[in-house]
Amino acid sequence: MSSWKNFETNAIRVQTGRSSQREHSVPIFATSGFIFEDSEQARALFAGELEGNIYTRYSNPNTDEFIQKLALLEGVEDGVATASGMAAMFASIAAFLEQGDHLLICRSVFGSTHQITTQLLPRWGITHTYVDIDDTDNWEKEIRDNTKMIFLETPSNPGLDVIDLEQVGAMAKRHNLLLNVDNCFATPYLQNPAKYGADIITHSATKFIDGQGRVIGGAVLGSKEVMEKVRFFARHTGPAMSPFHGWLLSRSLETLAVRMEKHCENAMKLALHLDKHPLVRSVKYPFLPSHPKYEVAKKQMRHGGGLITFELEGGLAQGRKFMDSLSMISLSANLGDTRTIATHPASTTHSKLSPEERASVGITDGLIRISVGLEHIDDIIADIDQALQGN
Ligand SMILES: *Cc1c(COP(=O)(O)O)cnc(C)c1O
Numbered sequence: 233m234s235s236w237k238n239f240e241t242n243a244i245r246v247q248t249g250r251s252s253q254r255e256h257s258v259p260i261f262a263t264s265g266f267i268f269e270d271s272e273q274a275r276a277l278f279a280g281e282l283e284g285n286i287y288t289r290y291s292n293p294n295t296d297e298f299i300q301k302l303a304l305l306e307g308v309e310d311g312v313a314t315a316s317g318m319a320a321m322f323a324s325i326a327a328f329l330e331q332g333d334h335l336l337i338c339r340s341v342f343g344s345t346h347q348i349t350t351q352l353l354p355r356w357g358i359t360h361t362y363v364d365i366d367d368t369d370n371w372e373k374e375i376r377d378n379t380k381m382i383f384l385e386t387p388s389n390p391g392l393d394v395i396d397l398e399q400v401g402a403m404a405k406r407h408n409l410l411l412n413v414d415n416c417f418a419t420p421y422l423q424n425p426a427k428y429g430a431d432i433i434t435h436s437a438t439k440f441i442d443g444q445g446r447v448i449g450g451a452v453l454g455s456k457e458v459m460e461k462v463r464f465f466a467r468h469t470g471p472a473m474s475p476f477h478g479w480l481l482s483r484s485l486e487t488l489a490v491r492m493e494k495h496c497e498n499a500m501k502l503a504l505h506l507d508k509h510p511l512v513r514s515v516k517y518p519f520l521p522s523h524p525k526y527e528v529a530k531k532q533m534r535h536g537g538g539l540i541t542f543e544l545e546g547g548l549a550q551g552r553k554f555m556d557s558l559s560m561i562s563l564s565a566n567l568g569d570t571r572t573i574a575t576h577p578a579s580t581t582h583s584k585l586s587p588e589e590r591a592s593v594g595i596t597d598g599l600i601r602i603s604v605g606l607e608h609i610d611d612i613i614a615d616i617d618q619a620l621q622g623n
Pocket of ligand 1: 316317318319321342385389414416417435436437438439448449450
């Protein structure tokens with residue numbers, strides 16, 4: 233596979249899926265199976281002596297192009313594309329952990345990752361310990377003889393907490409543990425966890441990677457050796473991404489850099505605006521100097537990302553009133569879209585937690601999460617301002 237020096241060029245010019253038709257843009261290989269030239273080729277492909285496509289549950293030119301390109305952008309050798317982010321999270325854990333193993337996991341992970349950890353893994357005798365996101369100095373104390381993996385998200389959802397990847401990477405190495413990082417919020421454009429020793433990088437491609445709210449998809453990435461286990465798991469349990477989604481997502485990567493630049497520019501402007509707004513109690517954004525891990529964020533991220541949280545004066549009722557007063561900004565649980573989205577975690581995504589549980593992961597009743605889109609920043613700010621006034 234050819235590669236170039238810079239992120240943008242690789243994101244556009246890696247086109248492993250071309251056919252023999254000399255097309256400029258790669259076509260969609262909508263086929264479940266591939267034909268063999270003869271029985272010897274079929275035998276050799278199945279035996280793994282020849283590389284090539286056999287069946288789309290195993291591999292397909294479109295999903296391959298997407299995943300090989302994403303691996304290059306993350307600075308790792310290999311990857312497996314999955315039908316959703318959660319299929320990627322599950323495969324990245326289930327491919328490695330066995331009965332009796334222990335998982336060290338940061339407390340504020342995505343809701344379904346939490347359900348896998350607390351409801352499904354115990355069925356197979358896999359235990360876990362939750363560790364606090366702002367207490368990495370004490371994580372080491374929680375490592376047991378049977379600990380095999382550390383799983384974390386940074387920046388976290390919805391708290392936008394930042395974990396020092398260099399620190400945790402060194403810890404994982406000292407104890408010979410697999411470090412698994414959900415890099416969904418940052419994308420490979422803003423942060424490459426492999427640089428700090430992450431063995432496994434997981435993504436929901438549904439978010440900024442697609443970036444246009446069209447696709448559900450995911451990815452697990454790592455070295456060839458690490459991915460061998462994930463590939464075996466995926467080949468036989470079947471969380472394969474469809475060729476159409478692979479095709480779309482490979483196109484999406486072509487614009488990831490320019491989109492992330494603009495998401496981050498808009499988010500920074502909105503964060504600065506809200507920071508001095510009298511009706512806003514506090515704002516959290518990784519690249520605001522007031523963020524408790526500002527220095528860490530600056531060290532490991534190119535920009536601050538596309539998400540902001542802020543705290544309204546007043547509680548649940550105020551939060552809901554603000555949401556109902558928005559006119560352009562969408563109310564949705566999704567994020568990483570061209571369209572700006574507002575979410576009120578306490579009454580939606582995290583409503584099943586008790587107020588104490590919510591507090592422990594930094595979700596107060598007045599907390600609003602904004603996934604800052606690519607509309608003109610003046611229109612985004614105008615809508616938020618009028619909704620704040622209406623409060
Ligand atoms: C959305 C999300 C997931 C799950 O991805 P799906 O594509 O919805 O399955 C996992 N982790 C994070 C951080 C997410 O935001």
